Amino acid sequence: MAVHLITGGAGFVAVNLTRQLLQRGESVLAIDNLSRGRREFLREFSNSNGFVFVEMDCADGSQFLPLIESFHSRQRISEVWHLAANSDIPAGVSNPRIDLKDTFLTTFETLLLMRDLEIPILHFASSSAVYGDLKDLAISETSGPAAPISNYGAMKLASEAQIRAAAECFLERANIFRFPNVVGTPATHGVILDLIRKARTTPSGFEVLGDGTQRKIYLHVDDLVEAMLCIRDQSKDRYSVFNIGPSDDGITVREIAESVRDEVAPHAKIRYGVGNKGWVGDVPTFRYAVEKVSSLGWTPRLGSKEAVRGAVKQIAAVELR
């Protein structure tokens, strides 16, 4: 069976992906610097023979390469899921070095490693943020020119550019997944978690960034992982880019806040801010064209509304404990 290296292996998406890979009987080497991922998320895999976790920063090539090389010499890694990144967009706005190191340099070092160890297949977690604030009715993989307006989106696009060049040079296959907002458990950050915490702290009322009209699309992590595996199994191109998301027109921050209120603090008064951007570089609205991944046979089980409602219930239940 295949041996998978997952960077950012203790993060939200990685944990859900690992669960599916192990169920398929495959092996996973997860590495994570635990800056946002958490060791406790991996507890469910502790009795699994096919699972190994190493705490390590993959932006540090001098540590990363020798360690993976030693593992690789015993158990040949056939593909890499590069999920390590700074997922906290506002943090990258205030300190661009975070996005540089955690999002860009992790990609750079992962590619060097793959070249040196001759690992042929890469799957990369990119983002809808690479597109920026396009005025297209529906954003497809060829929409553009890609013009990211956040440092986060810039470092994701910058990572894609490196991978594109590596696909010309030494990779046999590279799948680029452009994620929308993804929700579910174990949540480490994001609007739902923030609002649940606020509502729990002050059940009488809580504040929302922006005026609440901001509309975005959301995908449940279960649907995301299914799409990633569908692409992994079926796409044979040397380099391909896939939007992954629902095809609906999303859900507003107001609707999310109301979902949280209904679940966590039914008597809370929701206070809204001004403007429809939550922070500099936040993209207010878009729709996703997902015909390309649909043509491989994948469709999401949940639309944006159902994904958010489901995630609110799941996160609220976990956060209660």
Added chain:
Amino acid sequence: MAVHLITGGAGFVAVNLTRQLLQRGESVLAIDNLSRGRREFLREFSNSNGFVFVEMDCADGSQFLPLIESFHSRQRISEVWHLAANSDIPAGVSNPRIDLKDTFLTTFETLLLMRDLEIPILHFASSSAVYGDLKDLAISETSGPAAPISNYGAMKLASEAQIRAAAECFLERANIFRFPNVVGTPATHGVILDLIRKARTTPSGFEVLGDGTQRKIYLHVDDLVEAMLCIRDQSKDRYSVFNIGPSDDGITVREIAESVRDEVAPHAKIRYGVGNKGWVGDVPTFRYAVEKVSSLGWTPRLGSKEAVRGAVKQIAAVELR
């Protein structure tokens, strides 16, 4: 008069730009780590009051920021020409850390500096290499998606992505110049210099990478600098991208080799290699749509053929000394 900071200030393009800026009566602070640029190129400015050169690596933020800050407190810098980059594409193929440091991290540190010192205007030397091997008849600024096939092109596109995000956040104006192959003096690298040196070393015959059918467009540096200044004076958008080049369909490597032979070693036999790519990541053919810069009133004086012929004569004359 404006005070200009030029990174890569001892390089080929920078020297030609500096000459024009000083002639306009403006001031130039040139910085360069002298990895490819040369101090001797700056000799002509040594009696100029408006010119200061500092040897420094702008990828090293801990050195770069304090030095520029101290200068800036005495003479306010109003715009930056970020020309520092690794221009040796094959070097970046064999060691990607060169492109990372010299092309990408120089951009990262330049942007941090501009944010911290509140310098509002950036001009950036990008490249046609960001497009990759597009099949378009003529490549315009909105052609794409940009899919660089060299590490060099990837780091230029990655730099553009960062600048795009910075334009959203703190820059007042950013002009992205996508250069084609640029020729003229003082040459530091490139096909003409390589062939002249080969022909001088063995006047009986010399070798050419690839089969000689590879066709590319070339711009003379005098035309390039005129275009950059035209855009600088006229473009007022917050973020804009310009192809700069001739609109012809270029010149083949065979024609370049023959120009060199005629100028330097009339009896040399030219030996060709195999294939139409000189190295991995080399883009064999393209044409450039330059309507956008033309609409500002610029047209090149020389087409690809004349630019190359002129440069062969200039470089051969300099290299003789």
